[in-house]
Amino acid sequence: MRMLYLNLGGCNGCDIELLAGVVRAMEKLGRELPHPDHSVKSERYDLTLVTGPGTLGNLCRIIRDLERIGKEVDLGHVVVLGSCACGGGIWYDSYMVCGGWDLFLKELSSRGFRIRCRSTIYVTGCPVRPEDVEKVLVQLLHNYPNLISSLR
Amino acid sequence: MYRQASDGEKNMRGYPRHDPDKCIGCGACSNVCPTDSITVRVSGDRIEWIHNVARCIRCCFCVDHCPTGALSVGEEYSMIADSIDKLYILHTIDVEKCPKCGRTMTYSVNVEKHVASRTEKASMSCERCKIESLLRVVEKVRRV
Amino acid sequence: MVIKILEECEVDPQNVSKIGPDTFLIDLDKRQLRDVIKCLVLDKGLHFSTCLGVDYSGLRQGSMALIYVVTRPSSKIIIRVTLNENESIPYVHDILPAAEWCELEAMDLLGLKTSLPVEDRFILHWGLPSKVQPLRKEFKHNTRLSNMVSCRVSKPEDFVEVDPHHPFFYEHEDFLIKAIGNRIVDVLYIGSYINRGIEKVGESRLKMEQVPFIAERICGICGFTHSTAYCQAVESALDIDVPERARFERTLMLELERLESHLLLLALIAYSVGLRDIFLGLLRSREIVMNACDILVGNRKMYGLNVIGGVRYGFETRQIRDVKELIKKLKTSLKILDALKESQELRKLKDVGVLPKESAHKLGAVGPVARASGIDYDVRRDLPYAAYEEVDFDVPIMDQGDTYSRIVIRCEEVIQSVRIIEQVLNRDVLTKGDLRTEYYPAPGKIGVGMTEAPRGENVHLVITGHDSRLYRWKVRAPTYANLAVLRAVLVGESPRDAPVIIASLDPCLSCTDRLVMVRRT
Ligand code: SF4
Numbered sequence A: 001m002r003m004l005y006l007n008l009g010g011c012n013g014c015d016i017e018l019l020a021g022v023v024r025a026m027e028k029l030g031r032e033l034p035h036p037d038h039s040v041k042s043e044r045y046d047l048t049l050v051t052g053p054g055t056l057g058n059l060c061r062i063i064r065d066l067e068r069i070g071k072e073v074d075l076g077h078v079v080v081l082g083s084c085a086c087g088g089g090i091w092y093d094s095y096m097v098c099g100g101w102d103l104f105l106k107e108l109s110s111r112g113f114r115i116r117c118r119s120t121i122y123v124t125g126c127p128v129r130p131e132d133v134e135k136v137l138v139q140l141l142h143n144y145p146n147l148i149s150s151l152r
Numbered sequence B: 001m002y003r004q005a006s007d008g009e010k011n012m013r014g015y016p017r018h019d020p021d022k023c024i025g026c027g028a029c030s031n032v033c034p035t036d037s038i039t040v041r042v043s044g045d046r047i048e049w050i051h052n053v054a055r056c057i058r059c060c061f062c063v064d065h066c067p068t069g070a071l072s073v074g075e076e077y078s079m080i081a082d083s084i085d086k087l088y089i090l091h092t093i094d095v096e097k098c099p100k101c102g103r104t105m106t107y108s109v110n111v112e113k114h115v116a117s118r119t120e121k122a123s124m125s126c127e128r129c130k131i132e133s134l135l136r137v138v139e140k141v142r143r144v
Numbered sequence C: 001m002v003i004k005i006l007e008e009c010e011v012d013p014q015n016v017s018k019i020g021p022d023t024f025l026i027d028l029d030k031r032q033l034r035d036v037i038k039c040l041v042l043d044k045g046l047h048f049s050t051c052l053g054v055d056y057s058g059l060r061q062g063s064m065a066l067i068y069v070v071t072r073p074s075s076k077i078i079i080r081v082t083l084n085e086n087e088s089i090p091y092v093h094d095i096l097p098a099a100e101w102c103e104l105e106a107m108d109l110l111g112l113k114t115s116l117p118v119e120d121r122f123i124l125h126w127g128l129p130s131k132v133q134p135l136r137k138e139f140k141h142n143t144r145l146s147n148m149v150s151c152r153v154s155k156p157e158d159f160v161e162v163d164p165h166h167p168f169f170y171e172h173e174d175f176l177i178k179a180i181g182n183r184i185v186d187v188l189y190i191g192s193y194i195n196r197g198i199e200k201v202g203e204s205r206l207k208m209e210q211v212p213f214i215a216e217r218i219c220g221i222c223g224f225t226h227s228t229a230y231c232q233a234v235e236s237a238l239d240i241d242v243p244e245r246a247r248f249e250r251t252l253m254l255e256l257e258r259l260e261s262h263l264l265l266l267a268l269i270a271y272s273v274g275l276r277d278i279f280l281g282l283l284r285s286r287e288i289v290m291n292a293c294d295i296l297v298g299n300r301k302m303y304g305l306n307v308i309g310g311v312r313y314g315f316e317t318r319q320i321r322d323v324k325e326l327i328k329k330l331k332t333s334l335k336i337l338d339a340l341k342e343s344q345e346l347r348k349l350k351d352v353g354v355l356p357k358e359s360a361h362k363l364g365a366v367g368p369v370a371r372a373s374g375i376d377y378d379v380r381r382d383l384p385y386a387a388y389e390e391v392d393f394d395v396p397i398m399d400q401g402d403t404y405s406r407i408v409i410r411c412e413e414v415i416q417s418v419r420i421i422e423q424v425l426n427r428d429v430l431t432k433g434d435l436r437t438e439y440y441p442a443p444g445k446i447g448v449g450m451t452e453a454p455r456g457e458n459v460h461l462v463i464t465g466h467d468s469r470l471y472r473w474k475v476r477a478p479t480y481a482n483l484a485v486l487r488a489v490l491v492g493e494s495p496r497d498a499p500v501i502i503a504s505l506d507p508c509l510s511c512t513d514r515l516v517m518v519r520r521t
């Protein structure tokens, strides 16, 4: 299993809660999760975790990575964490951010990159709570249909 | 102001809970929200109260400013969905009609509950009716 | 006292005005600036905090200004130099390296002219054209720039990247080192990946009363200290008294936050030197602190407690009781810190990455980094705010200046924080009294708010504007000052130690990168 973890310039709150949530999920699953990549290094991932509103600096970083590996990447299941990543949060219309994961993807696809996501799950909260991270990760890795039916 | 949990219960500052039966559609919440995630607008003869939970940062500043107590600190913190469109909350409330001419006003019907005296009720009319009645008075005064 | 020092530095007393109980505003002529700064900082030993450029065209007749903030124990001095639009700016960074980044920031973000040779963009280096000057008043905060970026920054060939963070917890930032053999010979830091344009949003879209929420989100580790510093800046600008209850609540939350931050850092250090048990133990103690915050304010991190003039909610006896229980539990689990201090792995870090006292002063280091090098300065004690005057605590100082003492000093601070929290929790004032004071906004007032963030001195400067908005808001996060020492501590060390040396500075990049720079450090 390959995991990707994209910090798109959030305030760190979500990242720390994510750490707490992942530790809990590993306890519950009874196995270690692989160490994630922090930048796009492969063409295929099984699980991608996203935090942060998508700053222009990080847009450039991802573009640089994508150019290195080719124009296509499959991100697998994408879990979008936190208000920033879901909808831009408090800086949704600032000049330096794209305003959330959806707009970030739009920005990438307008430059000709093809990003495929098998599914996208949005976990809101500022910051996200570790309980939610745990719930989503455990079910995602365990019983995907169950997760989808339990969502809103 | 801030939800106090009883013993043993988790004390969470969730996203605001909106009670359409109390909301007068004044838009105070949408003015103070630091993320502009609440929209209050008149559409036809309904008032739409729309909350973008995806962007909401759970500060509950809107709750502090709601004049009627329609907003309260919610006990639910997270909303998880597999599409961004499902992260909106939409409430519609009937709009108040002008008692004189029947045109729609910018407040919801709930405003009735918050208007105390009969004189206040009588003075409730839409801008146009107010101006017309004022003009009538001016006209009368001029004739005298 | 201050007046005397200013006189000795040949400042005309007519230009000095007292704008707050401990704040002085000096209007200086451009030609005088260098001499005065040199006299104040280099000769008299005052602490240089930050500088900023202001586009004054919305408040007065079209002019620019440069503002320098110099502090010393018990007073804050604001030096203002007014310039014309096309005048080239004076600079002091050749005599005072600590001023370099903020002067470059002013040139870049306001497009001020300079007689120095300047590489084109320092802060917005994503290939943005130089006509993008975000802090000018005519620039709209919601301008879309994404079609203008050309992403042309590339890493220099002979540098390699170091990865100072825990693998699961990573902000993108390039710390590049160049090593020959087993020695680091050069350090390059590429920042600004996390620039979110916070200052501009706070000056334009948000009203003054909403800004505490964005200030809190500058950083997910030490956010509350930012919102406190912001509120203090406005409170000092508009002369607002904060009720006693609010001051104690702020103190309580600030110290809980310091615990959160230090425990996280110590846990990460334990992980990076290979002490996995201590790592997990420290994270568990940190969870206790997070739960205490959850009980008090209903959220684990973003407290949302501060407003200008006080706080939003009061605490109840029930909450205080529960938190007292948790703190008791925390005290037992903090025994693990002794194991960390004694450990063989940490002792190896003695005499690694040494920062001598003189260079710490010259480079403007703050917080635990400075205190580990023997600089005895703590805002909590020297410029007391919130309720720190009414509680008892010690400021630990060490003078070796090595990585080991930077870590140990944080262990000591954790103990002191617990001590403060216990004292505050025993005060009755936490549960009764006024929460906030009403205030009336007025335009054109300047205020400085300072707090001791977990990472050091944190400075917010505000100029109020019309329409109950801010005119200018400047944030100087502690990491901004501390990153300047990067080169001093890394060069000459072995590349293997680089991650833990960088971690011992506790860089918090989301604070720093609200606006940042690319620069050889
Ligand atoms: S009544 Fe309350 S909820 Fe309704 S629009 Fe006004 S502030 Fe918002």
Ligand code: SF4
Pocket: B015, B016, B032, B033, B034, B035, B036, B037, B038, B055, B056, B057, B058, B059, B060, B061, B062, B063
């Ligand atoms: S909780 Fe805060 S962000 Fe959410 S709707 Fe209310 S004011 Fe806006």
